[in-house]
Amino acid sequence: MNLAIISVTDEGQKLAEIISSYLENDPTVINVDVFHKNVKKTLQQSFRKYDCWVGIMATGIMVRSICPLIESKFNDPAVLVVGENGKHIISLLSGHMGGANHFAVKLAGLIGAIPVITTATDLNGKIGIDTLAYQYWLNIGPSKLTEKSELIKNINQHLAAGGNVDLFLPQQYTFLENHPLISTSYHTKTWGNSFIRASLCGNDLDLSPKRMVAGVGSRKGVTEDQVFFALRSALQSLHLPVDRLDAIATAEIKSEEKGIERAASKIGLNLEIVPLDDIKNFSHPDCTPSDLVNRKFGIPGVAEPVALIEAGENSRLILRKTAYNGVTVAVAVNEV
Template sequence: MKIAIISVSDKGQELALSLKEKLDADSTIIKTDLYHKNVKKYFPVLFYEYDAVIAIMASGILIRSIAPLIESKVSDPAVLNIDDNGNFVISTLSGHLGGANKLTQKVAGLIGATPVITTSTDVNNKLGIDVIAKDLYLSIDKPEEILFFNKAILEGEEISFTINPNKNFEYLLGYLNKVTLEIDVSFDYSSEVSEDEILVHFDDHRLVLKERKIVAGIGCRREKEYEKIHEGLIKSINDLGISESRINMLASAEIKKDEQGILKLSEKLGIPVSFVDMDRLKLFESTDVAKSDFVYSKFGIYGVCEPSALITAGFDSELIYKKTSYDGVTIAIAISK
């Protein structure tokens, strides 16, 4: 998640600096940029350039600033509102698909504030269909149906999921068993449903949840043991709250194609691995990729795990887990558009 923090007062700016330091230590936060004052100038840019905007200011200023920019729950960024004293963190916009509700809980925990969340499913301890999509990195083909499904869930109606019997959907079953919010579901199996899709239906209403490709990029020291690489991967996906079965591919650089630890990991997990051509890595450019002069001095490329993951995930993909080191292993995770 790419986050912009904007403040208007000196006290708010101090809080912004402190919050940025805490967020930067989180591997699921790709970058955090600070803005101060000039609200009218900055908001039209922040709204389209970041996944989330944290506004440390009076709610009136925030609401008037974002009102002309709001378009859709599918595309609008998460927006949080914090008072200058850091007493309350309010999920203001895009609570589910944008991730504002979860980010509100995270930020409130970091600064010792009270989280304020008002979405109906959350306050009634129910699991929204859009929360499932967000948590499991699934796209929704008919966002206009979300309200209908969430209304049915609030009323305690049973929601049916149809999945392909040949695909491992352990990540979905495990998620629904583990989650603390309430939802009544039943499962059907049909080979007519694509392996990367989940058909959700209630009465005459249907929507399709489709997997966005998740790629785990791996870098490691020469002859690094499979167990250590696996341990690093587990720590990373635990941070994201996903299971191994939700990963679609592994990726690394061509120079790692003989690394037995990576090959064994691919075999053990049953997940294919792509070894990206060195020329493609040399030409790859992204402002989100961390550059290592050490790696460049050895291999002529600035990184392995982040660019490998992004290239394999496809055009316009983005990082959801920045390069993180685990005892000689580096992990980054990217997702397709």
């Protein structure tokens, strides 16, 4: 997540710096920028550069500022509003698809605030179909926004009213049955297709998984258990099981590490080997170069570049490189 925090008062600016310092250690936050004052101008210039905006100000200021910028729940960033005293966090925009509800709860836990969530599915203990798409990195079809919005609205209204929706799952995604809200929201069925389908009264909404890759680097001689623990811990940071991964990748220099290969096999995936030349010639704004790796192997890094390369063009990091007992993991998804 690329996140921006903007404040309008001196007390708000202090809280913004506190929040920023907390998020520096969160591997799921790729970048945090802090702004102060000039709210309308800043939002007009940078609204879509970030996945989430946290406004430390009166709700009315934020509402008036973003109103001309809003387009659709499918591409608007999440917007949260926090009082300068840090007591409440309001999920204002893109609560489901943008993850504002999720991040409001997370941020509230960091600063000891009360999250304010108003979406009907959440208030009724259900998981909306668009929330499911956000949480598990799924693209929603069909391509027409009006048709897609109508299907989502109908499904979520049915769920909020106490109904259940049929959910067809590929074998790889049967782990969704373990989600605590799935059984109260959906009737799950396994099928042979590679995508997920929500079906209500003959109307179908299809969700296609985005390609997700874990890039792995390690010290020499790491064990299968070390690598598996690192992968599981990395995915837990994203609130995902390892079964959600589509591939595990490492660099050519680690191709002989049996621990990495066996951990990939344990999850049921082949280990993808990325040639050194591909890494040397690769650059991406999400990558943080490693001087040590560059001096030793002549490449900018291992975990982050291999994850992004193997995820494909239009990929982004959703977990920056994080070390777990001799094993480094980064996770990337393809946004297409």
